[in-house]
Amino acid sequence: MHLFWAITQRSFQRHLTYRAATVAGLVTNLFFGLLRAAVLIALYNARPEVAGITVQEAITYTGLTQAIITYISIFGWYDLMQSVYDGDVAVDLLKPMNYFAFWLAQDVGRAVINLLLRGLTIMLIYALIFNLTWPTAPVQWLALVSALALALLVSFAWRFLVNLAAFWTPNARGIGRFAFGITWVLSGFYMPLRYFPDWFVTLCQLTPFPAMVNTVVEIYLGLLTGPALLHALLQQVLWLAILIIAGHLVLRAGLQRLVIQGG
Amino acid sequence: MSIIKVTNLQKYFKVAKHQRGLWGSLRSLITREYEPVRAVDGISFEIQPGELIGYLGPNGAGKSTTIKILTGLLVPSGGEVLVNGYVPWRERRRYVARIGAVFGQRTTLWWDLPVIESLDLLKHIYQIPAEQYRRNLAEFRELLQLDAFLNTPVRSLSLGQRMRADICAALLHNPDLLFLDEPTIGLDVVAKERIRQFIRHINQERGTTVILTTHDLSDVAKLCRRVMIIDRGQLLFDGRLGALQHRFGGRRELVVDLADDYPHAGVDGARIAHRDGQRVTYQFEPGHITASELIGRISARYRILDLAVREPDIEATIRRIYEERLLEKTGPMLGSNGYR
Ligand SMILES: Nc1ncnc2c1ncn2[C@@H]1O[C@H](COP(=O)(O)OP(=O)(O)O)[C@@H](O)[C@H]1O
Ligand SMILES: [Mg+2]
Numbered sequence: 001m002h003l004f005w006a007i008t009q010r011s012f013q014r015h016l017t018y019r020a021a022t023v024a025g026l027v028t029n030l031f032f033g034l035l036r037a038a039v040l041i042a043l044y045n046a047r048p049e050v051a052g053i054t055v056q057e058a059i060t061y062t063g064l065t066q067a068i069i070t071y072i073s074i075f076g077w078y079d080l081m082q083s084v085y086d087g088d089v090a091v092d093l094l095k096p097m098n099y100f101a102f103w104l105a106q107d108v109g110r111a112v113i114n115l116l117l118r119g120l121t122i123m124l125i126y127a128l129i130f131n132l133t134w135p136t137a138p139v140q141w142l143a144l145v146s147a148l149a150l151a152l153l154v155s156f157a158w159r160f161l162v163n164l165a166a167f168w169t170p171n172a173r174g175i176g177r178f179a180f181g182i183t184w185v186l187s188g189f190y191m192p193l194r195y196f197p198d199w200f201v202t203l204c205q206l207t208p209f210p211a212m213v214n215t216v217v218e219i220y221l222g223l224l225t226g227p228a229l230l231h232a233l234l235q236q237v238l239w240l241a242i243l244i245i246a247g248h249l250v251l252r253a254g255l256q257r258l259v260i261q262g263g
Numbered sequence: 264m265s266i267i268k269v270t271n272l273q274k275y276f277k278v279a280k281h282q283r284g285l286w287g288s289l290r291s292l293i294t295r296e297y298e299p300v301r302a303v304d305g306i307s308f309e310i311q312p313g314e315l316i317g318y319l320g321p322n323g324a325g326k327s328t329t330i331k332i333l334t335g336l337l338v339p340s341g342g343e344v345l346v347n348g349y350v351p352w353r354e355r356r357r358y359v360a361r362i363g364a365v366f367g368q369r370t371t372l373w374w375d376l377p378v379i380e381s382l383d384l385l386k387h388i389y390q391i392p393a394e395q396y397r398r399n400l401a402e403f404r405e406l407l408q409l410d411a412f413l414n415t416p417v418r419s420l421s422l423g424q425r426m427r428a429d430i431c432a433a434l435l436h437n438p439d440l441l442f443l444d445e446p447t448i449g450l451d452v453v454a455k456e457r458i459r460q461f462i463r464h465i466n467q468e469r470g471t472t473v474i475l476t477t478h479d480l481s482d483v484a485k486l487c488r489r490v491m492i493i494d495r496g497q498l499l500f501d502g503r504l505g506a507l508q509h510r511f512g513g514r515r516e517l518v519v520d521l522a523d524d525y526p527h528a529g530v531d532g533a534r535i536a537h538r539d540g541q542r543v544t545y546q547f548e549p550g551h552i553t554a555s556e557l558i559g560r561i562s563a564r565y566r567i568l569d570l571a572v573r574e575p576d577i578e579a580t581i582r583r584i585y586e587e588r589l590l591e592k593t594g595p596m597l598g599s600n601g602y603r
Contacts, residue, residue: 003387014375091371096360
């Protein structure tokens with residue numbers, strides 16, 4: 001655990017040095033967030049609610065999802081893949097540590113700094129422009145924090161798994177783009193899942209993707225309470241366990257056939 | 264007990280064959296033909312604790328591939344490897360805790376962070392006791408002169424500085440074995456020398472077994488008593504540098520300062536390679552005539568003021584072996600020196 005935090009801290013420190021990129025990313029996220037909000041407002045067209053979501057909640061949804069884009073790397077993450085292709089995976093494997101935990105520790109550092117610098121800023125600016133919904137009950141806050149943490153872990157375990165494709169093919173980037181594109185839609189990032197027909201939502205629930213975004217959103221907006229909330233959190237935990245096990249199995253197979261490029 | 268035992272090690276890579284023309288590239292979409300590259304092709308050797316081995320060979324010989332297998336990164340296609348009691352790729356985590364490795368073209372340090380941050384992280388990764396970490400760091404800081412850039416981000420270091428920091432990083436946990444893959448590549452003479460001295464120090468003072476790959480012959484000539492020469496995946500020579508020189512070094516040289524300007528300074532059994540006034544350089548084949556015989560013959564005819572025997576240059580020797588593929592004709596020269 002000591003080691004995990006030592007790595008997280010350094011990753012945090014390292015991402016702090018990318019200030020210009022953070023500001024640029026922030027502006028982009030904000031711009032598209034406002035665009036999405038404008039589109040939703042137009043679609044609501046003065047209707048009080050759609051699929052049980054008010055326009056105020058819909059606007060909050062766009063802010064929240066934009067705020068966690070980088071936190072969970074919803075648009076994709078290729079660092080591990082890249083390290084396989086340029087051979088830097090060698091220096092990581094030369095260290096006596098769990099490879100999954102090593103990358104996770106780094107990802108937590110990256111995610112937390114982005115949540116603080118980009119996520120919070122976006123929510124604050126949104127709050128200045130719109131009338132937002134906020135969690136109220138302490139239990140809701142507690143559930144939100146848990147769901148956020150689990151969302152990151154599930155998302156990481158999924159990204160780890162996708163990146164392992166690099167052990168098999170020199171063109172895993174294409175696989176990555178496809179996999180992360182699916183994530184984008186099925187997680188509820190593109191649209192709140194409640195807007196979709198029931199059969200589609202049921203289908204989504206059979207995948208780990210809603211656990212990365214939709215669960216967080218619905219808890220934040222107060223759409224999940226009581227047993228439903230607990231169920232959603234448990235689902236996150238379940239998917240996390242499945243993805244971690246899958247990641248380790250695939251990693252073990254991948255290491256058998258690893259080819260390290262360059263000296 | 265040997266610390267490394269390698270038996271008939273093989274590593275083949277499959278490389279997709281390039282199909283010619285449009286028809287070929289369409290076909291390769293459906294069926295790919297692979298051509299095996301025999302990077303390591305049946306190598307065997309043993310290494311005793313405390314040895315400092317030079318693993319030498321031209322580019323593409325299979326040096327890095329061997330090191331990657333020995334450090335547990337690659338699974339070989341065939342053969343057996345036992346290092347420090349482990350099969351490296353089977354128990355990777357436990358095994359790598361006891362070795363150190365530096366790949367010349369890579370860094371283990373975090374690119375954007377000060378050097379010291381990465382070194383401190385290694386303390387956690389290897390669970391190095393605080394006292395040992397403090398002592399090692401103090402020693403390496405001095406020997407490798409790290410102080411000037413310990414707080415500099417790695418990306419701003421020169422190649423030589425980065426290499427020194429990386430070597431320090433590989434040794435903080437007191438590994439039993441140190442693998443260095445081209446540790447002097449791209450460095451200037453002074454930086455090379457500093458690193459060589461440090462490697463010698465670690466080997467002698469700590470008894471760390473060191474395996475060093477290089478295509479820079481001066482590394483080996485200055486550091487290693489035992490060399491292994493690999494080319495095209497096969498071990499061509501394993502023995503003392505001196506033995507190699509003796510066998511393939513070809514001509515030795517005798518430089519003589521004569522007392523007079525003899526118009527003709529020739530003798531039987533040697534040829535004059537160079538003449539500069541009274542200084543004459545004779546070349547002779549060690550198999551045909553000994554140095555003392557030759558000196559006898561010269562002094563019988565001419566008056567000698569001073570003389571020196573020059574051993575053939577190791578670089579020239581090995582270059583000749585590569586170029587003329589001398590060892591292939593004679594077969595591998597293993598065990599010529601009692602190492603097996
Ligand atoms: N990942 C790889 N895929 C295909 N061929 C490789 C790979 N790595 C090395 N080779 C080939 O194996 C041979 C030995 O390479 P290497 O061990 O890197 O040589 P050295 O380190 O002695 O220069 C070369 O012909 C090289 O092209
Ligand atoms: Mg190499």
